[in-house]
Amino acid sequence: MSLYHGIFKRDMQIAFKQKAELVQPLMFLLMVVTLFPLGVSPSPDTLQRIGPGVIWIAAILSSLMAMERLFRDDFQDGSLEQYILSGMALPAVSAVKVAAHWLVSFVPLLLLSPLLAVFLNLTVDMYIALVLTLLLGTPLLSLIGAIAVGLTVGLQKGGVLLALLLIPVFIPLLIFATSAVDSAALQLPYHAQLAIIAAMLLLATALAPFAIAYSLKVSQN
Amino acid sequence: MQFESFAAFINMGGYGFYVWLSFGVTFVAMGIIAIQSFIKHRHLLKQVVVEQERKARIKKARKQQQAST
Amino acid sequence: MWKWLHPYAKTERAYQLCLTLQPWFWAGALLCLSIGTVWGLAFAPQDYQQGDSFRIIYIHVPSAILSMGTYVAMAIAALVGMVWQWRTAYMSMIAMAPIGAVMTFIALFTGAAWGKPMWGAWWVWDARLTSELILLFLYMGVIALYGAFEDKQQAGKAAGVMALVGVVNIPIIHYSVEWWNTLHQGATISKFDNPSIAPEMLWPLLINLLGFALFIGAVTTVRLRNEIVLREMHRPWVQTLAKEQLANTQQRRAANQNMTEGN
Numbered sequence: 297m298s299l300y301h302g303i304f305k306r307d308m309q310i311a312f313k314q315k316a317e318l319v320q321p322l323m324f325l326l327m328v329v330t331l332f333p334l335g336v337s338p339s340p341d342t343l344q345r346i347g348p349g350v351i352w353i354a355a356i357l358s359s360l361m362a363m364e365r366l367f368r369d370d371f372q373d374g375s376l377e378q379y380i381l382s383g384m385a386l387p388a389v390s391a392v393k394v395a396a397h398w399l400v401s402f403v404p405l406l407l408l409s410p411l412l413a414v415f416l417n418l419t420v421d422m423y424i425a426l427v428l429t430l431l432l433g434t435p436l437l438s439l440i441g442a443i444a445v446g447l448t449v450g451l452q453k454g455g456v457l458l459a460l461l462l463i464p465v466f467i468p469l470l471i472f473a474t475s476a477v478d479s480a481a482l483q484l485p486y487h488a489q490l491a492i493i494a495a496m497l498l499l500a501t502a503l504a505p506f507a508i509a510y511s512l513k514v515s516q517n
Numbered sequence: 518m519q520f521e522s523f524a525a526f527i528n529m530g531g532y533g534f535y536v537w538l539s540f541g542v543t544f545v546a547m548g549i550i551a552i553q554s555f556i557k558h559r560h561l562l563k564q565v566v567v568e569q570e571r572k573a574r575i576k577k578a579r580k581q582q583q584a585s586t
Numbered sequence: 587m588w589k590w591l592h593p594y595a596k597t598e599r600a601y602q603l604c605l606t607l608q609p610w611f612w613a614g615a616l617l618c619l620s621i622g623t624v625w626g627l628a629f630a631p632q633d634y635q636q637g638d639s640f641r642i643i644y645i646h647v648p649s650a651i652l653s654m655g656t657y658v659a660m661a662i663a664a665l666v667g668m669v670w671q672w673r674t675a676y677m678s679m680i681a682m683a684p685i686g687a688v689m690t691f692i693a694l695f696t697g698a699a700w701g702k703p704m705w706g707a708w709w710v711w712d713a714r715l716t717s718e719l720i721l722l723f724l725y726m727g728v729i730a731l732y733g734a735f736e737d738k739q740q741a742g743k744a745a746g747v748m749a750l751v752g753v754v755n756i757p758i759i760h761y762s763v764e765w766w767n768t769l770h771q772g773a774t775i776s777k778f779d780n781p782s783i784a785p786e787m788l789w790p791l792l793i794n795l796l797g798f799a800l801f802i803g804a805v806t807t808v809r810l811r812n813e814i815v816l817r818e819m820h821r822p823w824v825q826t827l828a829k830e831q832l833a834n835t836q837q838r839r840a841a842n843q844n845m846t847e848g849n
Contacts, residue, residue: 443751447744451734460730461748464723507747510668514743519629526628530638535703539642539696540623543649546695547801550688554808559835561815565828568819 299384300392307396310369317365322404325358329412340417347416348426348477349470354412355405355430356437356466360459362401363441366393367512371449380516386509394442394508402434418477425480429473432493439497439504440465446511469493595672597814598823604807611804618797626790633787642700644791648798650693650714653721656686656802660728661753664746674810676742677817679749680732681809685802687725694718724752738817 311318332350333343370376370393379389409430413423444461448454476489520526529536594600626644633640660679667675697715698708709715728745735741818824 440751443747447731447747448734454734457730457734460723461727464720464727465751465754467720507751511744511747514740514747517737517740519632529641530632532637532639532703535639535699536627536641539645539699540627542695542699543645543692546688546692550685551801551805551808554805554812558808558812558815561812561819562828562832565815565819565825566832569825569828 300388303379303389304392304396307393308400311396311400314365317362318400318404321358321362321401322408324361325354325405325408326412328354328357329415333415343415343417344419344422344481347413347418348422348481349474350416351409351412351426352429352433352470352473355434356463356470358405359401359434359437359441360462362397363438363445363462364455364458365401366397366442366445367449368445371515376449376512377516380513386512387505390442390446390508390512391505394438394505397442398435398438402430402438405434406430419481421480421483422477425477425486428490429476429493432490432497433469433473436469436493436497436500437466439500439508443504443507443511446508446515448515449512450515450517469496595670595674597674597677597818600674600677601811601814601827604811608804608807611800611807615797615800615804618793618800622790622792622794622797626794630787630790631784636704639700639703642696644794645798646693646696646700647791648795649689649696650718651795652798652802653686653689653693653718655799656682656689657721657724657749658753660686660749664749667742667746673739673742673817674814676739676746677813678806678810679746680729680742681806681813682802683725683729683732683745684809685805687722687729689798689802690718690722690725694722728752 329350332346336342336346367376370379380386406427409427410423413426418426441458441462444458444465448458448461451457472489472492476486476493479486479489527533527537594603622644627641630641630644632638660682663675663679663682666672667679694715697718701710701715702708728748731748732738732741732745735744815824815828
């Protein structure tokens with residue numbers, strides 16, 4: 297147990313030492329959101345209508361940028377090989393690493409979300425729904441994303457390929473999340489959408505660590 | 518036969534363009550993937566033979582070199 | 587129970603199997619596709635609502651069903667490859683990917699050409715069209731991931747993982763009609779006990795479905811043989827086979843030339 301705790305602590309320490317890598321995806325998110333009022337329309341009604349979708353799209357795009365960091369350094373300096381050889385349960389190791397990654401890259405996003413809600417003129421009900429979908433949905437992004445990161449970590453130019461692999465897989469999440477916020481805007485119940493996202497999250501939590509471990513082994517060959 | 522004349526068959530009750538476009542594109546696409554697979558097969562076989570000849574040449578050259586030294 | 591399958595894990599046996607199956611697949615595909623298409627185009631009765639434009643169904647529905655079916659087959663092949671460590675399973679998976687992508691493209695294109703006269707637009711963001719588009723992206727992702735690796739063994743495993751991840755999307759595609767209530771009409775032939783389509787319209791559809799399936803099988807056998815040759819390039823049996831086949835075709839060509847010159 298203390299071994300896994302050690303990995304967690306190490307990952308957190310490294311993440312906070314490389315502050316630029318933490319902040320850059322967030323700045324990217326903020327800038328993407330800024331583009332929409334400029335590009336589409338600054339009228340409050342329009343912004344309110346497209347707001348949930350814009351925030352979620354920006355979150356997915358910025359998560360793709362942050363995702364690469366997950367295993368890249370470990371792969372390059374050889375610590376990934378050490379994890380595989382060490383005899384620790386690789387699925388557990390990958391789950392711990394994903395958890396650490398989620399904490400450092402998505403919790404700041406949640407903290408930033410009130411600002412985004414103000415920018416896009418979301419109502420309080422919509423904002424609550426948005427935070428709930430982000431809470432349930434972003435761990436899903438991390439878990440599924442980590443599988444693809446594990447597969448592409450050994451490739452020289454994995455960045456664009458990672459986006460190509462992940463964007464189609466994230467589409468159902470985007471649909472349900474935005475539909476939940478839209479329902480909230482109309483004062484309708486949105487438990488169903490949240491339940492579906494939660495179901496996907498539970499399924500991913502159960503299966504993804506094994507898939508991540510397998511894909512890391514494939515990459516390490 | 519559902520159609521009274523060949524012209525009616527081509528016309529497809531006014532939807533001729535869409536129907537024939539769909540069927541045309543479908544069979545062209547299927548033909549392309551089939552032909553591409555066969556061309557690739559020939560290409561690969563040739564590649565195997567060329568590679569083999571190249572190896573034989575290298576072997577021969579090495580032998581000659583060894584004999585001369 | 588599955589023991590009889592194991593010899594085919596060897597590439598040589600798989601190659602021979604493909605050679606034996608191939609002519610049957612091609613003949614069956616050609617026969618079914620010509621019967622189904624001619625029957626569907628010329629002899630099936632007109633739809634009372636959509637007129638003759640409904641005849642696109644005879645290629646739209648088979649390609650749509652089989653674009654999903656091929657993806658599931660790919661995922662099964664990937665799973666077999668993972669569980670039993672068969673290299674041929676990965677090879678057949680990647681052999682199926684391009685033909686599945688072509689099927690998806692056909693389904694999208696015919697859907698658009700059908701939608702234009704029926705809905706008045708080439709493209710509608712309807713649930714089924716959209717999920718078919720996502721399926722095309724998934725196919726492209728698998729093919730791109732496979733192409734990105736130098737080591738094709740590793741590439742097969744990686745693409746296999748992605749195919750399995752993507753297969754989660756297949757039920758979403760299938761139930762999307764119920765989930766997002768949209769313009770697209772309901773499923774036509776999944777309800778066999780109470781089909782919402784007349785039998786004389788249904789028969790050509792089923793024949794074409796079989797024809798498309800056999801066509802996919804035929805192309806897969808060719809592409810699987812390609813894949814085997816590509817990966818076993820340095821094995822002696824591939825080298826003798828390549829020489830023999832090239833010599834055969836050259837002989838045939840020479841014979842043809844003699845005939846034309848004689849005439």
